[in-house]
Amino acid sequence: MVAPILTVNGISKHFGGLKAVENVDFQVFPGEILGILGPNGAGKTVLFNMISGVYRPTEGTIDFRGERIEGLPSHLVARKGIGRTFQIVKPFTSLTVLQNVLVAKGIMKYGHLSRIWGPWGSRKDINEAKEILERVGLIELADRKAGLLPLGNLRRLEIARALVVGHTMLLLDESFSGLRHEEIGRLEALIRDIRDSGRTIILIEHNMRVTMRLCSRIIVLDHGRKIAEGEPKDIQKNELVIEAYLGRKGVLDVP
Amino acid sequence: MLSSYAITIGTIIVIQAIAVCGLNVIVGFAGQISLGHAAFFGIGAYTSAILTVKAGLSFWTALPIVIAIGGLIGLMLGLPSIRVREDFLAITTIGINFIVEALFRYIPFFGGALGIGGIPRIMLFDIRMKGIPFFFLCLFFLCIVILICWWFTRSWASLAFYAIREEETAASAMGISPVRFKLLAFVMGTSMAALSGSLYAHYMQFINAGDFSFPVSVGFLSMLVLGGIGTIWGPVIGTVILGVLPELFRPLVDYRILFYTLLLLVMIRFQPGGLLGEKSLVKNILSRTFKRC
Ligand SMILES: Nc1ncnc2c1ncn2[C@@H]1O[C@H](COP(=O)(O)OP(=O)(O)OP(=O)(O)O)[C@@H](O)[C@H]1O
Ligand SMILES: [Mg+2]
Numbered sequence: 001m002v003a004p005i006l007t008v009n010g011i012s013k014h015f016g017g018l019k020a021v022e023n024v025d026f027q028v029f030p031g032e033i034l035g036i037l038g039p040n041g042a043g044k045t046v047l048f049n050m051i052s053g054v055y056r057p058t059e060g061t062i063d064f065r066g067e068r069i070e071g072l073p074s075h076l077v078a079r080k081g082i083g084r085t086f087q088i089v090k091p092f093t094s095l096t097v098l099q100n101v102l103v104a105k106g107i108m109k110y111g112h113l114s115r116i117w118g119p120w121g122s123r124k125d126i127n128e129a130k131e132i133l134e135r136v137g138l139i140e141l142a143d144r145k146a147g148l149l150p151l152g153n154l155r156r157l158e159i160a161r162a163l164v165v166g167h168t169m170l171l172l173d174e175s176f177s178g179l180r181h182e183e184i185g186r187l188e189a190l191i192r193d194i195r196d197s198g199r200t201i202i203l204i205e206h207n208m209r210v211t212m213r214l215c216s217r218i219i220v221l222d223h224g225r226k227i228a229e230g231e232p233k234d235i236q237k238n239e240l241v242i243e244a245y246l247g248r249k250g251v252l253d254v255p
Numbered sequence: 256m257l258s259s260y261a262i263t264i265g266t267i268i269v270i271q272a273i274a275v276c277g278l279n280v281i282v283g284f285a286g287q288i289s290l291g292h293a294a295f296f297g298i299g300a301y302t303s304a305i306l307t308v309k310a311g312l313s314f315w316t317a318l319p320i321v322i323a324i325g326g327l328i329g330l331m332l333g334l335p336s337i338r339v340r341e342d343f344l345a346i347t348t349i350g351i352n353f354i355v356e357a358l359f360r361y362i363p364f365f366g367g368a369l370g371i372g373g374i375p376r377i378m379l380f381d382i383r384m385k386g387i388p389f390f391f392l393c394l395f396f397l398c399i400v401i402l403i404c405w406w407f408t409r410s411w412a413s414l415a416f417y418a419i420r421e422e423e424t425a426a427s428a429m430g431i432s433p434v435r436f437k438l439l440a441f442v443m444g445t446s447m448a449a450l451s452g453s454l455y456a457h458y459m460q461f462i463n464a465g466d467f468s469f470p471v472s473v474g475f476l477s478m479l480v481l482g483g484i485g486t487i488w489g490p491v492i493g494t495v496i497l498g499v500l501p502e503l504f505r506p507l508v509d510y511r512i513l514f515y516t517l518l519l520l521v522m523i524r525f526q527p528g529g530l531l532g533e534k535s536l537v538k539n540i541l542s543r544t545f546k547r548c
Pocket of ligand 1: 015
């Protein structure tokens with residue numbers, strides 16, 4: 001069997017009395033797309049924030065390619081090749097779309113006092129950034145101020161930046177939410193394309209159909225706990241999952 | 256013929272502009288508020304004075320040490336400061352200013368209330384620098400500082416600063432350490448202030464704790480805000496205007512601090528970008544006038 005690329009072991013995050021994430025375990029294998037499902041407030045984003053170093057876990061360990069990364073600050077996690085998007089998009093608004101991607105391209109420089117003085121925006125960097133924009137379909141908007149873009153484009157900009165940083169793994173937090181129908185198909189194709197280029201992806205999604213189609217495995221969180229794990233077809237039939245989504249039963253019926 | 260009075264005013268303006276450029280790195284580039292910049296201006300002045308008067312070094316030998324000490328103290332004081340919230344940072348930096356001033360005033364080693372006198376003039380090619388030559392020497396240092404700032408705005412570091420100012424969490428996710436970059440800004444800004452302070456000491460030849468009090472910090476900030484925070488030439492323009500105005504309207508001299516503070520409030524309320532920054536009224540009017548011609 002292949003060794004996992006990421007192993008999350010008994011991880012918890014408590015905010016005072018609130019157990020946002022409680023004793024969650026899972027593994028991610030190289031080249032797969034793992035889906036994370038769960039109702040609002042289930043702890044999905046908090047889980048991402050622990051992996052990406054925004055929060056230090058209250059308990060538990062995270063192992064990425066044989067190294068412990070829990071509690072490591074965000075910028076060091078990023079430098080290990082883990083890129084992420086934000087559910088509430090966080091563009092650098094006064095920079096252009098291209099410059100947003102260039103900020104990410106600087107990742108190998110920011111850690112070295114000697115490298116940060118070089119001029120940004122060399123021809124090579126710009127070309128590479130444009131390739132990324134081409135790939136996510138934002139090339140026409142390269143010189144537009146990021147603050148002026150509609151949500152759909154901002155979600156793609158988030159992916160573009162994560163793509164630069166995450167040469168090993170990407171964490172996508174609800175990249176589909178707020179997208180129009182025709183945009184969803186394009187984004188699905190893009191995510192498959194990223195997976196096919198050899199990266200591992202974890203994605204948080206509310207859209208069941210998309211999750212079922214894209215992911216090889218799915219874990220489901222509810223009230224901070226993992227209540228199910230398995231292939232999409234098993235998850236669909238899982239009693240606990242159906243209960244967690246009670247009142248929204250129909251959402252699980254995938255054609 | 257330039258009067259020596261004009262040269263004095265000009266020299267002081269150029270020296271102050273160097274300090275304001277340093278403040279611009281902290282406030283403009285890194286987006287950190289600092290209301291205690293005069294402390295580092297003073298640290299530069301006192302260090303250079305002590306090294307030359309008491310240790311007998313020349314200005315030129317002392318200079319690298321002065322700049323390094325300015326940067327080092329900036330680093331030490333920046334370390335706890337940048338971890339506090341923005342409004343606390345304002346208070347903390349004011350506190351730093353008062354403490355540093357008090358140390359100068361009450362510790363005998365720093366000359367106590369009398370300050371330090373007999374600071375030698377700078378020697379360059381066997382010439383004692385004063386008057387016009389000294390003015391040009393200061394101008395030379397200002398040019399270097401501006402060049403550094405200009406270079407800086409084109410570097411990866413400045414891109415990182417943009418990112419931190421706008422979205423710190425996203426910047427971190429892109430491999431940028433906000434803490435380190437803010438410290439870098441503190442070190443750059445405070446060492447520029449130290450350079451400025453050193454020139455000041457060797458120009459005045461006598462320094463006193465009062466030269467580096469909190470109102471001086473407010474003055475620096477007003478100059479920066481007037482000229483344009485985060486721009487290359489804003490610090491220079493702001494310093495020139497605020498340096499010349501009180502000379503043209505003598506009564507202003509006595510009310511300098513009141514004037515600076517009022518100006519600061521008015522600018523922040525109506526023209527936060529300053530004369531050279533974004534949405535500048537002056538720039539708008541000028542460009543419209545030129546278009547019409
Ligand atoms: N910084 C914080 N301080 C306190 N509570 C927090 C914090 N961040 C998240 N929480 C709480 O933790 C719980 C889990 O939040 P989380 O954002 O992970 O939910 P989610 O599964 O991503 O939900 P959604 O689908 O709405 O995005 C929520 O109750 C939330 O209010
Ligand atoms: Mg969420």
